[in-house]
Amino acid sequence: MSKLTIKTLAKELGLSIATVSKALKDSHEISTETKKKVLAMAEQLNYVPNPYASSLRKQKSKTIAVILPEVADNFFSLAINGIQAVAVQKNYHVLIYLSHESFEIEKAVVNHCYSGRVDGVLISISSETTNAEHIQKLQSENIPVVFFDREFESLEAPKVITNDYESGYLSAKLLLEKGCKHPVFLSTSLSLSICSKRAAGFAAALSDTGLQTNNYQYVVDCTGTQEMIFDQVKDLLQKHKEIDGIVASVERLAMQIYMVSLSGHINIPKDLKVVAFSTLETAPILNPSLTTITQPAFEIGKSAAEVLFTMIEKKKHSIMADTTVILPSTLIERDSTAV
Amino acid sequence: MSKLTIKTLAKELGLSIATVSKALKDSHEISTETKKKVLAMAEQLNYVPNPYASSLRKQKSKTIAVILPEVADNFFSLAINGIQAVAVQKNYHVLIYLSHESFEIEKAVVNHCYSGRVDGVLISISSETTNAEHIQKLQSENIPVVFFDREFESLEAPKVITNDYESGYLSAKLLLEKGCKHPVFLSTSLSLSICSKRAAGFAAALSDTGLQTNNYQYVVDCTGTQEMIFDQVKDLLQKHKEIDGIVASVERLAMQIYMVSLSGHINIPKDLKVVAFSTLETAPILNPSLTTITQPAFEIGKSAAEVLFTMIEKKKHSIMADTTVILPSTLIERDSTAV
DNA sequence: ATGAAAGCGCTAACAC
DNA sequence: GTGTTAGCGCTTTCAT
Numbered sequence A, B: 001m002s003k004l005t006i007k008t009l010a011k012e013l014g015l016s017i018a019t020v021s022k023a024l025k026d027s028h029e030i031s032t033e034t035k036k037k038v039l040a041m042a043e044q045l046n047y048v049p050n051p052y053a054s055s056l057r058k059q060k061s062k063t064i065a066v067i068l069p070e071v072a073d074n075f076f077s078l079a080i081n082g083i084q085a086v087a088v089q090k091n092y093h094v095l096i097y098l099s100h101e102s103f104e105i106e107k108a109v110v111n112h113c114y115s116g117r118v119d120g121v122l123i124s125i126s127s128e129t130t131n132a133e134h135i136q137k138l139q140s141e142n143i144p145v146v147f148f149d150r151e152f153e154s155l156e157a158p159k160v161i162t163n164d165y166e167s168g169y170l171s172a173k174l175l176l177e178k179g180c181k182h183p184v185f186l187s188t189s190l191s192l193s194i195c196s197k198r199a200a201g202f203a204a205a206l207s208d209t210g211l212q213t214n215n216y217q218y219v220v221d222c223t224g225t226q227e228m229i230f231d232q233v234k235d236l237l238q239k240h241k242e243i244d245g246i247v248a249s250v251e252r253l254a255m256q257i258y259m260v261s262l263s264g265h266i267n268i269p270k271d272l273k274v275v276a277f278s279t280l281e282t283a284p285i286l287n288p289s290l291t292t293i294t295q296p297a298f299e300i301g302k303s304a305a306e307v308l309f310t311m312i313e314k315k316k317h318s319i320m321a322d323t324t325v326i327l328p329s330t331l332i333e334r335d336s337t338a339v
Numbered sequence C: 001a002t003g004a005a006a007g008c009g010c011t012a013a014c015a016c
Numbered sequence D: 001g002t003g004t005t006a007g008c009g010c011t012t013t014c015a016t
Helices: A006-013 A017-024 A032-045 A051-058 A074-089 A103-111 A133-140 A164-177 A193-208 A226-239 A251-264 A297-314 B006-013 B017-024 B032-045 B051-058 B074-089 B103-111 B133-140 B164-177 B193-208 B226-239 B251-264 B297-314
Strands: A063-068 A093-098 A120-123 A145-148 A159-161 A183-187 A219-221 A245-248 A273-277 A291-294 A324-326 A330-332 B063-068 B093-098 B120-123 B145-148 B159-161 B183-187 B219-221 B245-248 B273-277 B291-294 B324-326 B330-332
Touching: A006 A017, A006 A032, A017 A032, A051 B051, A063 A074, A063 A103, A063 A297, A074 A093, A074 A297, A074 B093, A093 A103, A093 B074, A103 A133, A120 A297, A133 A145, A145 A297, A159 A297, A164 A183, A164 A193, A164 A245, A164 A273, A164 A291, A164 A330, A183 A193, A193 A219, A226 A251, A245 A251, A251 A273, A297 A324, B006 B017, B006 B032, B017 B032, B063 B074, B063 B103, B063 B297, B074 B093, B074 B297, B093 B103, B103 B133, B120 B297, B133 B145, B145 B297, B159 B297, B164 B183, B164 B193, B164 B245, B164 B273, B164 B291, B164 B330, B183 B193, B193 B219, B226 B251, B245 B251, B251 B273, B297 B324
Parallel strands: A063 A093, A063 A120, A120 A145, A145 A159, A159 A324, A183 A219, A183 A245, A245 A273, A273 A291, B063 B093, B063 B120, B120 B145, B145 B159, B159 B324, B183 B219, B183 B245, B245 B273, B273 B291
Antiparallel strands: A093 B093, A291 A330, B291 B330
């Protein structure tokens, strides 16, 4: 079966390729009659135009890139869902790239986005990313970039995020209300906007409440593989028996807190109250059910994609640069913070 | 900043575009000296070749498509991880398409894979898919296709799956051993190979054990949104108080069984023992911890991608058609089946 | 209303 | 070892 191009189609129909091309795009300069014939034949032979020939000619790819740290994470997979929903509607294709929290990989991946491979980029930065030159370069090549969730604060670009500071504040407030005397914020990388803002909110609540916070380390960083996180959490809780409340800044950390509690006979919520930033579906059926600050993950993805497409369509990227969409998270109290 | 093509590069270097092109691919017919100069300049200007021009010319896209029902599911996101791992290594790009369990969407998506958009397709079919003409057409256009997890049984194509029948058998066996007198298999769509095979294994275990199975419906189909599944499960358990054990054929179902048990004061494992086909990370910290049959999701994705790439590289698709890789699942006993 | 032809950026024969 | 050129499949001006 020789490949089916517009040329074969044209020959089959006894028309020129130009006419066929125009007919396929429903151009007004083609007679209704001809259009009908062309469409019918295209349908019959299941003609699908070569996307790359078209991309090359039109200098647009009908493709966007989504760069994220990880896909095996509820938040990110829900966000992908939201992104896909709008991409499909816009007739766009979605390339997925994973940075695995590595700055080097992220840079390499961003490099794939040049030269017309994609018309725009959605990115949630890695926890190692502390400068944004690679992303700026993308912008300077006129490739629109939108951050979602994990933004790079000092870079001018549209951002779709959640109310991290307020949520951090709320999480501490809740622990204090429930009687915690020594709550701790478990960060995953303070260079990450989401972590530093959540931590800042957390800190503000402590000081607002007049909690003694000198010589008391209430923000602890925790990174690495699941096993490494487990060890760090275990260590922390063993060395600091005074800790009676903990906020997990990301989902992965919550899991390990529970694992440590299981292994170390630490009772949640009696000995330790737990709040987690998380979109875990299983939060209500955990042992005990987990109090979460749930981000609107699908909506964040969807909204970020929408902003990206308006940039792609308007071709006026600068005009959107100060767009910041904030979609609030929801605190859902469950048993892990019960008194 | 005007766009950077091989032409500009060549002019900048005072060389022909052919020489530059060859130098970039490290062709042996170019002097080391020239190569060095070209590479240096390319590096300096951050030249990235236009992928679509290259694709058009070489008739290969360096891109694969992954078509799956859903991304917000542990199994699939882990599988994507595995796929990505090998794609990156092969310098390939990954397009993700979601069928949302819809046959119509799946067909539409498959249609995007023609005309050179991708060099190969990895697919896990939707629960509605009961014929594979769309996929056969792909094969007849010489686009290699590999199934992972959810295969289409009667289609000749490489498949990477888990030992569904044996696992189904094991799950029933376990429930019976734990004293269940009336275990039930909760399917999500018997047209899905994974469900029908798991159900068949389940049934075989019942009959091997000599359990009375006439006028006893031990396989129940359960589909729709989370809410619909919840209602169906609730209904089932209310109408059939005799059910004392249940196997969830997919992760989504397990969640709802737990939700029903919570809402209806059904005690797991006392009143009802539960086994789930699932890669849920949170299985050990559920209330009660969940006995799972855990599929090697990452490895399935990885292996499927590997098979696909050997097909892409060998260009001998037919030779692989009878490849079936079976990666066994692991039964992990936890409290949801405790006596 | 239809067609001829140029050219998007690249690769690969084929000269030289 | 380097350069010239045709052409991948498509879109789009410009003729007719």
